[in-house]
Amino acid sequence: MSATSCWRxxxxxxxxxxxxxxxxxxxxxxQDLVLEEIIVTARKRVESLQETPVAxxxxxxxxxxxxxxxxxxxxxxxxPNIEVAAGNGNAGLANIYIRGVGQRNSGANIDSGVGIYIxxxxxxxxxxxxxxxxxxxxxxxxxxxxxxxxGKNTTGGALVFTSNRPQDEFEGMVGLRVGNYDRLDAxxxxxxxLTDSIFTRLSATHRSRDGYVENLFDGDDYIDEDRQSVMWQxxxxxxxxxxxxxxxxxxxxxxxxxxxxxxxxxxxxGWQEALFDVLAVVPSTGRNYADFCADxxxxxxxxxxxxxxxxxxxxxAENMGAALTAEWALNDDMTLKSISxxxxxxxxxxxxxxxxxxxxxxxxxxxxPFSTPAETDQYSQEFQLVGSAFDDRLQYVGGLYWFKEExxxxxxxxxxxxxxxxxxxxxxxxxxxxxxxxxxxxxxxFSQVEWEFNDHWRATLGVRYTDEDRTFTRExxxxxxxxxxxxxxxxxxxxxxxxxxxxxxxxxNPNFDFVSVDEPTKSVSNSxxxxxxxxxxxxGEGDVIDYGSLYLTYSEGFLSGGLSEAPGGDLEEFEPEExxxxxxxxxxxxxxxxxxxxxxxxxxDYTNRQLTTLVVNPGTGSPAPATINxxxxxxxxxxxxxxxxxxxxxxxxxxxxINDGDIEEFDDxxxxxxxxxxxxxxxxxxxxxxxxxxxxxxxxxxxxxxRLPEESYMLAVQYSWQTSWGLVEPRLQAxxxxxxxxxxxxxxxxSGLWLEDKQYxxxxxxxxxxxxxxxxxxxxGSNLTEEDYIIGGGALVESQGNGGxxxxxxxxxxxxxxxxx
Numbered sequence: 001m002s003a004t005s006c007w008r009x010x011x012x013x014x015x016x017x018x019x020x021x022x023x024x025x026x027x028x029x030x031q032d033l034v035l036e037e038i039i040v041t042a043r044k045r046v047e048s049l050q051e052t053p054v055a056x057x058x059x060x061x062x063x064x065x066x067x068x069x070x071x072x073x074x075x076x077x078x079x080p081n082i083e084v085a086a087g088n089g090n091a092g093l094a095n096i097y098i099r100g101v102g103q104r105n106s107g108a109n110i111d112s113g114v115g116i117y118i119x120x121x122x123x124x125x126x127x128x129x130x131x132x133x134x135x136x137x138x139x140x141x142x143x144x145x146x147x148x149x150x151g152k153n154t155t156g157g158a159l160v161f162t163s164n165r166p167q168d169e170f171e172g173m174v175g176l177r178v179g180n181y182d183r184l185d186a187x188x189x190x191x192x193x194l195t196d197s198i199f200t201r202l203s204a205t206h207r208s209r210d211g212y213v214e215n216l217f218d219g220d221d222y223i224d225e226d227r228q229s230v231m232w233q234x235x236x237x238x239x240x241x242x243x244x245x246x247x248x249x250x251x252x253x254x255x256x257x258x259x260x261x262x263x264x265x266x267x268x269x270g271w272q273e274a275l276f277d278v279l280a281v282v283p284s285t286g287r288n289y290a291d292f293c294a295d296x297x298x299x300x301x302x303x304x305x306x307x308x309x310x311x312x313x314x315x316x317a318e319n320m321g322a323a324l325t326a327e328w329a330l331n332d333d334m335t336l337k338s339i340s341x342x343x344x345x346x347x348x349x350x351x352x353x354x355x356x357x358x359x360x361x362x363x364x365x366x367x368x369p370f371s372t373p374a375e376t377d378q379y380s381q382e383f384q385l386v387g388s389a390f391d392d393r394l395q396y397v398g399g400l401y402w403f404k405e406e407x408x409x410x411x412x413x414x415x416x417x418x419x420x421x422x423x424x425x426x427x428x429x430x431x432x433x434x435x436x437x438x439x440x441x442x443x444x445x446f447s448q449v450e451w452e453f454n455d456h457w458r459a460t461l462g463v464r465y466t467d468e469d470r471t472f473t474r475e476x477x478x479x480x481x482x483x484x485x486x487x488x489x490x491x492x493x494x495x496x497x498x499x500x501x502x503x504x505x506x507x508x509n510p511n512f513d514f515v516s517v518d519e520p521t522k523s524v525s526n527s528x529x530x531x532x533x534x535x536x537x538x539x540g541e542g543d544v545i546d547y548g549s550l551y552l553t554y555s556e557g558f559l560s561g562g563l564s565e566a567p568g569g570d571l572e573e574f575e576p577e578e579x580x581x582x583x584x585x586x587x588x589x590x591x592x593x594x595x596x597x598x599x600x601x602x603x604x605d606y607t608n609r610q611l612t613t614l615v616v617n618p619g620t621g622s623p624a625p626a627t628i629n630x631x632x633x634x635x636x637x638x639x640x641x642x643x644x645x646x647x648x649x650x651x652x653x654x655x656x657x658i659n660d661g662d663i664e665e666f667d668d669x670x671x672x673x674x675x676x677x678x679x680x681x682x683x684x685x686x687x688x689x690x691x692x693x694x695x696x697x698x699x700x701x702x703x704x705x706x707r708l709p710e711e712s713y714m715l716a717v718q719y720s721w722q723t724s725w726g727l728v729e730p731r732l733q734a735x736x737x738x739x740x741x742x743x744x745x746x747x748x749x750x751s752g753l754w755l756e757d758k759q760y761x762x763x764x765x766x767x768x769x770x771x772x773x774x775x776x777x778x779x780x781g782s783n784l785t786e787e788d789y790i791i792g793g794g795a796l797v798e799s800q801g802n803g804g805x806x807x808x809x810x811x812x813x814x815x816x817x818x819x820x821x
Contacts, residue, residue: 033645034593041160042142043448044149044397045386050587053460053534053551055143055600055639061136061164066718066731068765068780070177070185071207072096072131072159077714077735077761079141080639080657082157083707085792093317093347094129095792098143099604100635100661100708101156101579104612104744107565108376108407108438109472110627113156113557113577113610115146119163119247120339121323122153124378124405124440127347128251128319132229135173135189135203137162143639144602145557145579147530148462151401151444155557155579155606165245166199166235167191172821179780179814181210187818197237204230212810213305215259215312217357222256222313223809241329251319259309260793260804262296262355265751270801271616271693272361274673278690279496280419280428281358292356293802304788304807311352311362316373320344334387341380348373353794355804359419365412369511370433370477374410378403398447405440412436418508422498423690427506429484430497433477433514436565442468448532460534466527472563472571473521477514484512496690522571528558528578539588547589555581559610566615566626574627575608594645603636611706613668614745614798616686616693625744630666633705635659649721655714661705670698670746671798703749704741709759711738727769734762748795748803756790759808774820781813 038049042056049058057079059069067078072094076084083097096102096114103112106126116123116131123129133139139161146154175187186206193199206228211221229251236244277288285292292308300306323341330336350367354360365371384399415431422428448462481491481499486509492500532555539545559577566572583602590597608629615626637659644652674692679685683696716733737759743749763782770776788807795803 033648035589035596035643035645040140041162042140044384045395050548050589051538053536053549053553053585055583055585057141057641059139061138064133064136064139066729066765066767067733068763068782070133072133075139075141080641080655080712080714081143081637081659082141083709083740093126095126096159097707098141098157099637100659100705102707103610104706105565105625105627108374108410108436109470109562109565110610111153111560113153113559115150115154115158117150117158118161119323120325120382121321121341121343122380122403123343125345125376127345128253128317131161132205132207132227134187134205135164135201135231137164143600144583144604145555145581147555147557148446148448148464148532149397151446151464152442152466152468152558152560155559155577163231163233164201166201166233168193168199173818175816175818177814177816179812181212181812183209183814199235201233211256213259213307214300215307215309216299217308217310218312220312222259224255226255227251227253243327245325247323249321253315253317255315257313257315257349258806259307259313259352260355260806261304261307262293262802263753263805264290264293264297264802265747265753265797268747268751268797268801269673270797270799271671271673271691272799273801275691276360276416278423279498280417280422281360283423284419284421285358289356289360290801292358296356305810307355308357309352309355310357310359311350313350313352314366315349316366317345317347333389334385337384337386339382343378345376346373353796354800359415359417361416361800363412363414365410368413370411370514371413372409372411374407376405376407378405393452395450396448401444401446403442407436407438410436417497420508426494427484427499427501428497429479429499431479435475437473439471440468442466455540456538458536458538460532460536462532464530466530466558468527468560469523469525470560470562471521471523473519474565474571475519476517478517480513480515484509520571522563524561524563524573526561526576528576530556530558532556545588545590546593548587551585553583553585557581562627564626566624574610575629577610578607580605596643597640599638599640601638604634606633606635607631609633611666612744614671614796616671628668630663632664633662633666634664635661635705635708649719651718653714653716657712659708659710661708663701663703663705666700666703668698668700668746669695671695698746700746703746704743704755706741706743709737709740712736726771728766730766732764734760736760742790742792742795744795744803745798747797751797754790754793754795754803754805759789760785760787776818778816780816781811783809783811786811
């Protein structure tokens with residue numbers, strides 16, 4: 001490859017963040033230094049980004065590499081109005097919000113409002129979905145509800161990953177990346193044509209890094225990385241009209257997760273804190289729970305990356321998948337596509353929910369012998385008919401979709417203690433186990449048509465009907481008292497987690513048994529119609545606007561309802577989340593197509609937004625999350641993406657998003673210590689052995705919407721320097737997010753302690769391309785100014801009086817090299 005062609009490829013592919021699949025048919029790309037036309041598949045057909053009436057950001061493999069995006073979480077600072085966390089609470093799973101819509105709870109009975117698709121296959125569970133980017137052709141981020149073409153569970157948007165398909169030429173790539181914290185990543189791609197019509201492609205990744213959070217309790221480092229993945233594809237050109245693609249993939253995660261820094265809310269007494277201080281913590285240790293939280297908060301002199309956690313944290317996940325895609329050109333104007341897929345997910349984790357050095361609240365489906373990992377099988381089948389008519393004035397997409405998901409074997413153990421001795425010299429251990437079984441089956445029919453009135457005006461109409469059935473079983477287990485003594489001595493329960501034991505001979509058995517006490521099962525059915533309509537104006541070549549469009553779109557979305565995971569009593573139903581969105585968008589190429597300005601102004605109305613609350617676990621007296629509907633809420637904002645070829649060698653990118661979210665109606669209940677003789681009016685009181693807990697109506701409409709930054713910005717400057725020994729591209733990138741809330745329950749949201757006023761990251765990268773284009777090397781660094789800020793946590797304030805926070809990664813730096821052949 002010549003130096004000139006290398007320059008052309010790099011400067012055009014690095015146009016960010018609006019480059020996806022390069023359009024090789026353009027002839028005025030390099031010589032005239034214009035921004036390349038970008039081809040996307042956001043509407044399940046191939047079309048130009050600038051003519052697509054959808055707020056979509058598209059990133060090619062070259063653009064991903066230039067920005068140092070190696071993992072789904074790295075998109076967090078690159079794309080406007082997306083919030084990606086490499087964990088939810090303690091677990092290292094994919095937790096994604098778009099325009100402030102996602103899901104914090106990750107049980108099999110609930111779905112996220114952001115859909116992830118890999119080569120057309122929906123990824124139902126977030127475990128293992130924190131994808132490492134290796135042999136990816138493009139990533140497209142679709143913002144706003146995508147309920148017509150992508151269906152349920154896309155009320156916030158969708159992430160569409162497209163891998164590189166096998167080709168008819170032998171080629172490959174090997175890459176190595178090293179860095180601080182013993183970073184060691186490896187990549188491999190090998191494309192081998194077997195015959196003139198059968199090609200195979202193998203890609204593999206390895207990611208490893210030491211942890212950067214020190215647990216002073218055990219001296220180990222946490223939040224490390226240890227992931228591997230393999231994808232093997234086979235393409236068969238069965239005929240001139242029929243192409244078959246088989247995709248087999250596997251991934252594994254085995255790493256510590258995110259122990260958190262304990263944060264005490266001043267002046268707040270949690271009902272669980274009050275209960276167990278009296279029952280166990282103070283009698284056993286001579287100190288109260290708040291003292292242990294203070295130890296954690298002050299660990300390492302208050303260093304946010306030094307914690308005290310007696311359980312630590314482990315997260316493991318394994319994924320396997322198979323997909324067969326058949327694409328049949330029925331004629332020159334019509335194509336039929338079939339996508340048949342299966343995906344298996346297995347995941348387990350340990351969570352220290354109290355974030356202290358005592359066993360105040362532990363949860364595991366890993367280390368206790370009674371616990372078992374969650375296992376999910378999902379099956380899907382989609383048929384798409386894509387075509388055109390009337391001399392291409394009519395473009396259409398139609399299809400049928402079927403999905404089935406079965407999750408079984410997720411048996412988790414929750415326990416507090418043991419505390420020996422506890423009150424009245426009794427043993428205290430409060431424990432329960434639960435087995436959650438979920439089945440979900442859905443089918444849908446959809447269609448979308450676009451009519452071109454003339455060279456400037458187009459209209460699009462679409463509609464989808466979705467029907468869904470969900471069944472949820474929650475089996476509860478209680479400890480077998482006689483198995484608490486390793487010596488088999490008598491153990492007599494007296495209630496509230498207290499046991500009478502024969503102290504001289506008693507030896508606590510951590511592997512005690514459980515017995516089933518309750519097994520409720522319930523089913524729900526939901527259906528919905530999600531239409532869309534769009535009117536679009538396309539510019540012709542003119543004095544100011546060289547190319548682009550304006551559009552006005554109305555769209556709806558639908559997020560599955562279901563049955564709450566809250567323990568105890570009957571299974572409570574939560575309603576589907578429904579959304580209406582109106583959006584004005586603009587996509588403009590100006591200044592002889594050297595300046596691209598894309599943006600959208602949107603207003604979104606949510607009915608029955610699915611948010612989170614806390615309830616009492618009646619088996620243990622501990623807190624438990626539950627899903628609840630906020631009857632009415634709105635989000636409105638503006639998004640901007642600009643790319644400017646400022647000069648022959650200079651590329652400048654600026655992105656921005658400004659949001660205003662408002663909860664208009666959110667009725668919940670709040671649990672507080674019943675410290676008055678009489679139950680307050682309108683409240684109900686529960687007796688938890690030695691204290692009373694009041695459950696009172698709570699208007700939460702004044703809270704911030706979770707994970708919705710009020711403002712976010714990204715500015716990047718890249719220079720291309722052509723030399724006799726190759727092309728050198730230094731790049732400097734800065735990102736800011738302001739006023740983003742990670743609170744969970746009502747008390748944490750009111751405290752303001754989980755509201756981060758500013759997140760700032762400064763990163764840099766210098767990339768070298770060899771003259772022949774085969775070698776690439778780079779030096780990179782992130783968080784160069786060593787900023788500290790919150791990126792998440794678990795805030796169970798109403799129960800514990802405190803919560804946990806997770807700090808951002810420290811400064812990271814390293815080098816990488818890649819060879820293509």
